[in-house]
Amino acid sequence: MIRVLAPSQLHAYTGGESRLTAQGATVGEVLADLDRRFPGLRFRVIDEQDRVRRHMRIFVGARETRDIAAPLADGEEVLIFGALSGG
Amino acid sequence: MTRTTQLLVGTRKGAWVWRDDGRRGDWRVEGPLFLGQIVNHFVQDPRDAKVQLIAAKTGHLGPTVFRSLDGGETWAEATRPPAFPAGEAKARAVSHSFWLEPGHASEPGVWWAGASPPGLFVSEDNGATWDSVAGFNDHPMYDAWVPSEAGTPDGPLLNQILIDPRDSAHMYLATSTGGVFESLDRAASWAPLNKGVEASFLPDPYPEYGQDAHYIAFAPGRPDRLWQQNHCGVYRLDRPGETWERIGKAMPAEIGDIGFTITPHPRDPNTAWIFPMDGTDVWPRTSPGGRPAVYRTTDAGATWTRLDRGFPGEQAWFTVKRQAFCADDGAPAGLYLGTTSGEVWMSPDEGESWRAIGAHLPEIYSVAAAPAP
Numbered sequence: 001m002i003r004v005l006a007p008s009q010l011h012a013y014t015g016g017e018s019r020l021t022a023q024g025a026t027v028g029e030v031l032a033d034l035d036r037r038f039p040g041l042r043f044r045v046i047d048e049q050d051r052v053r054r055h056m057r058i059f060v061g062a063r064e065t066r067d068i069a070a071p072l073a074d075g076e077e078v079l080i081f082g083a084l085s086g087g
Numbered sequence: 088m089t090r091t092t093q094l095l096v097g098t099r100k101g102a103w104v105w106r107d108d109g110r111r112g113d114w115r116v117e118g119p120l121f122l123g124q125i126v127n128h129f130v131q132d133p134r135d136a137k138v139q140l141i142a143a144k145t146g147h148l149g150p151t152v153f154r155s156l157d158g159g160e161t162w163a164e165a166t167r168p169p170a171f172p173a174g175e176a177k178a179r180a181v182s183h184s185f186w187l188e189p190g191h192a193s194e195p196g197v198w199w200a201g202a203s204p205p206g207l208f209v210s211e212d213n214g215a216t217w218d219s220v221a222g223f224n225d226h227p228m229y230d231a232w233v234p235s236e237a238g239t240p241d242g243p244l245l246n247q248i249l250i251d252p253r254d255s256a257h258m259y260l261a262t263s264t265g266g267v268f269e270s271l272d273r274a275a276s277w278a279p280l281n282k283g284v285e286a287s288f289l290p291d292p293y294p295e296y297g298q299d300a301h302y303i304a305f306a307p308g309r310p311d312r313l314w315q316q317n318h319c320g321v322y323r324l325d326r327p328g329e330t331w332e333r334i335g336k337a338m339p340a341e342i343g344d345i346g347f348t349i350t351p352h353p354r355d356p357n358t359a360w361i362f363p364m365d366g367t368d369v370w371p372r373t374s375p376g377g378r379p380a381v382y383r384t385t386d387a388g389a390t391w392t393r394l395d396r397g398f399p400g401e402q403a404w405f406t407v408k409r410q411a412f413c414a415d416d417g418a419p420a421g422l423y424l425g426t427t428s429g430e431v432w433m434s435p436d437e438g439e440s441w442r443a444i445g446a447h448l449p450e451i452y453s454v455a456a457a458p459a460p
Contacts, residue, residue, distance in 0.1 A: 056148075
């Protein structure tokens with residue numbers, strides 16, 4: 001099980017929940033699991049070429065990744081943030 | 088008999104709806120919808136007034152399409168928004184959908200979308216799922232026609248789609264880096280249609296393609312007539328002719344013919360309105376001289392008349408973006424425009440007089456007038 005921190009920008013999908021859990025061995029698998037439960041979430045974070053969108057940031061623990069193939073160990077935490085994107 | 092008109096207003100930070108009292112007199116606003124979402128287009132289906140679509144993204148989140156099938160009462164998100172094919176060689180990703188076009192009257196449920204980077208997408212199910220249109224997006228000339236390094240501050244655009252009301256296979260596109268393109272086979276193949284249109288920012292000022300077509304429109308009732316507000320002036324094209332005529336040359340020199348949009352009269356093919364902006368020197372893109380005005384032609388562009396009654400007479404520096412100027416089908420026609428300063432203006436008398444019916448919104452990107460469902 002992976003713990004996930006979802007930013008406020010995704011609350012419309014998660015029903016207002018910031019603290020989630022998901023299944024997956026990679027960041028991409030976790031996002032796919034979230035998308036099954038919260039349809040549409042993944043595409044607003046990851047584009048059609050599997051790139052993290054420019055103003056989104058994903059961390060595995062304290063380590064930032066822009067690779068959705070990044071592996072996860074059971075019990076790790078994926079933190080999703082909205083980066084600074086203008087006024 | 089009265090009929091409620093509604094204005095669907097898309098802004099940089101959400102959408103609002105104005106509804107009138109059936110006489111275009113008293114207007115009431117509802118909203119916001121999707122507060123904080125960048126709404127480039129908010130459109131009601133003329134084939135089924137219960138269907139409304141919104142093209143949206145946010146500063147953080149990627150692009151999507153919101154859809155209502157009950158006249159705006161409830162909304163859901165497209166299950167497959169416009170997107171380029173995954174894994175394609177060009178590795179394009181839609182930054183934002185910019186234009187939503189209801190399909191031909193004979194094709195209920197069909198919608199088209201234009202995007203940045205330039206992309207054409209089609210839905211057969213009222214906007215629930217979208218497919219990339221290979222006829223344009225994978226055209227061998229794509230990179231030459233709509234180069235990725237050119238374009239607007241928000242990226243290069245496929246900013247408009249028109250469908251001939253007489254023939255669902257006959258389509259036009261407007262782009263910010265290639266100009267206008269035409270298809271005779273329902274988007275399977277395309278050809279440039281830019282003869283006579285200036286591109287003052289290129290070494291060859293009259294190229295086959297490379298123009299910046301801000302806005303194109305059919306003359307309703309005479310779809311062989313096309314109006315165009317280009318980055319480089321106002322044009323008219325009467326098909327089957329292929330050479331655009333720069334009718335903006337008849338505008339007063341101190342005003343010029345630069346702007347974002349042109350609105351045709353709902354019935355008279357010789358009448359259209361423009362909202363000029365300052366395209367001199369560093370291109371302020373403001374009302375020329377700080378004195379906003381609409382200009383109207385009633386003779387297909389031979390002459391233009393200034394219409395500014397009701398607008399501020401000085402120190403007003405707004406302009407009007409591509410999708411933010413429209414007419415209803417009333418008699419006389421009502422005109423509506425949304426400004427970069429967040430005001431909604433309307434004219435009940437074909438532009439003779441103007442009044443603000445809304446203010447203090449975020450920058451307005453689109454205004455669409457439609458009968459209430």
